[in-house]
Amino acid sequence: MLSIKYIQENKKEVMARLQIKNFEAEAIIKEAIATDNNRRATQQKLDTCQSELNSLSKEIGNLFKSGKVQEANSAKQKTTELKEEIKNLTQELSEYEKQLHNILIRIPNLPNPWINSGKGAEDNVLIRSGGNIPCLDDKSLPHWELAKKYDIIDFELGTKITGSGFPVYKGQGAKLERGLINFFLDEAIKAGYKEVIPPLMVNEDSAFGTGQLPDKDEQMYFVGSDNFYLIPTSEVPVTNIYRDTILNASELPVKNTSYTPCFRREAGSYGKDVRGLNRIHQFDKVEIVRIELPENSYSALEEMVVHVENLVKKLELPYRIMRLCGADMSFTSAMTYDFEVFSAAEKKWLEVSSVSNFESFQANRLKLRYRDENDKKIKLAHTLNGSALALPRIVAALLENNQTADCIIIPAALRSQTGFDKIIC
RNA sequence: GGAGAAAUGGCAGAGUGGACGAAUGCGGCGGUCUUGAAAACCGUUGUCAGGGCGACUGGACCGGGGGUUCGAAUCCCUCUUUCUCCGCCA
Numbered sequence: 256m257l258s259i260k261y262i263q264e265n266k267k268e269v270m271a272r273l274q275i276k277n278f279e280a281e282a283i284i285k286e287a288i289a290t291d292n293n294r295r296a297t298q299q300k301l302d303t304c305q306s307e308l309n310s311l312s313k314e315i316g317n318l319f320k321s322g323k324v325q326e327a328n329s330a331k332q333k334t335t336e337l338k339e340e341i342k343n344l345t346q347e348l349s350e351y352e353k354q355l356h357n358i359l360i361r362i363p364n365l366p367n368p369w370i371n372s373g374k375g376a377e378d379n380v381l382i383r384s385g386g387n388i389p390c391l392d393d394k395s396l397p398h399w400e401l402a403k404k405y406d407i408i409d410f411e412l413g414t415k416i417t418g419s420g421f422p423v424y425k426g427q428g429a430k431l432e433r434g435l436i437n438f439f440l441d442e443a444i445k446a447g448y449k450e451v452i453p454p455l456m457v458n459e460d461s462a463f464g465t466g467q468l469p470d471k472d473e474q475m476y477f478v479g480s481d482n483f484y485l486i487p488t489s490e491v492p493v494t495n496i497y498r499d500t501i502l503n504a505s506e507l508p509v510k511n512t513s514y515t516p517c518f519r520r521e522a523g524s525y526g527k528d529v530r531g532l533n534r535i536h537q538f539d540k541v542e543i544v545r546i547e548l549p550e551n552s553y554s555a556l557e558e559m560v561v562h563v564e565n566l567v568k569k570l571e572l573p574y575r576i577m578r579l580c581g582a583d584m585s586f587t588s589a590m591t592y593d594f595e596v597f598s599a600a601e602k603k604w605l606e607v608s609s610v611s612n613f614e615s616f617q618a619n620r621l622k623l624r625y626r627d628e629n630d631k632k633i634k635l636a637h638t639l640n641g642s643a644l645a646l647p648r649i650v651a652a653l654l655e656n657n658q659t660a661d662c663i664i665i666p667a668a669l670r671s672q673t674g675f676d677k678i679i680c
Numbered sequence: 681g682g683a684g685a686a687a688u689g690g691c692a693g694a695g696u697g698g699a700c701g702a703a704u705g706c707g708g709c710g711g712u713c714u715u716g717a718a719a720a721c722c723g724u725u726g727u728c729a730g731g732g733c734g735a736c737u738g739g740a741c742c743g744g745g746g747g748u749u750c751g752a753a754u755c756c757c758u759c760u761u762u763c764u765c766c767g768c769c770a
Contacts, residue, residue, distance in 0.1 A: 334751090
């Protein structure tokens with residue numbers, strides 16, 4: 256959420272930058288400013304009334320003490336009207352606050368000034384690419400068939416137990432999954448991230464804090480009996496560790512990593528890229544989350560990109576890094592890099608990571624602040640996160656790219672984790 | 681799940697109707713002393729949204745919400761959380 260103060264002070268700039276996200280801003284910005292002006296005027300009136308009541312109350316107290324009961328009682332009558340007005344103004348103020356809040360949460364984050372607008376995914380900017388795309392012969396199989404051939408991932412069994420999109424990993428498949436999780440966690444810890452294991456369900460406040468609510472509630476599984484949401488990413492619980500917090504500047508940066516399963520309903524995406532592991536309802540992901548001083552957040556973003564790049568390099572996967580254009584960026588992001596790996600049998604680029612700087616957008620919702628060492632003022636921190644990495648599509652690419660006629664070769668970097676160097680029948 | 685107790689500033693902990701945004705201690709920050717440090721002493725030290733160019737200024741906040749009252753940290757209702765005991769249990 257953008258802060259209303261910033262909007263008030265930088266109206267033109269805000270509108271211009273929102274345009275880059277193809278967001279029609281003029282009407283809503285005007286509405287926000289008008290509502291804020293009303294809010295402030297109401298608060299001023301209310302403050303005056305309350306001040307009057309306070310001093311009247313003091314007077315009454317003094318009158319009673321000095322035994323002037325008659326005068327005290329007549330003074331009491333004066334408060335009736337004031338109290339009525341205070342009641343009305345309080346209600347009015349809370350109405351304006353609610354209104355303003357409802358407006359502000361509909362305004363997306365400002366894209367970083369470097370970002371070009373674009374029309375969609377086709378306008379994303381290729382930053383770097385690496386690795387070699389393998390040449391597979393005609394008999395190469397897509398990963399879902401490899402999964403069946405080697406009996407390592409069972410989609411039908413998951414459908415029986417739960418429903419579609421809940422695969423069962425078996426034998427070497429399970430070990431590969433666990434090995435990848437350990438590999439990603441170990442790499443993150445080596446890079447200075449602290450591992451945390453958060454709850455897999457969050458309350459409404461947390462889901463709001465990172466921006467999943469109110470708009471994306473249909474993407475999350477909801478446990479109605481307790482009003483909890485199953486996390487769609489560990490970004491939600493891990494970032495919310497710092498909700499309603501004021502950190503000392505010396506505590507920054509905060510660098511956390513966490514492995515969790517992620518749960519996504521994927522409502523509305525049926526039939527689209529859903530074969531095999533490409534889009535499933537429960538999947539494993541290792542996430543990196545950072546809280547930074549504003550002046551450091553972009554160098555942190557670059558560091559995170561390098562970290563993720565090293566992971567795909569070590570896995571020897573062909574990859575490319577795209578910087579998203581305004582039109583393709585998420586509501587909450589100021590700058591996002593997507594990582595894609597090439598899955599050779601499907602002949603498709605698969606998104607395996609998204610690394611974003613949210614600047615102060617999440618922090619404002621979360622009330623995540625720090626004390627500036629120079630002017631001692633409390634300011635919003637910057638939050639960033641990225642997948643490092645999401646497992647299913649990595650597994651898909653590993654299976655497809657490394658297949659031979661009778662086995663699947665495990666990349667060297669992973670063998671100490673899996674304990675085997677190839678998957679066989 | 682049953683019974684009881686509690687929730688106050690960074691922490692500990694006082695405060696049961698007005699002078700309390702809140703004693704005191706610890707911690708933090710600044711200073712005096714010291715070659716330096718410690719100790720001692722002095723000062724300072726919450727958040728939120730306002731008004732004012734500013735020095736400042738008035739408002740709200742004692743777990744959340746509601747109520748009683750001229751006036752609430754204090755009384756009442758309700759919710760949440762924590763602790764203790766009992767029951768059940770990985």
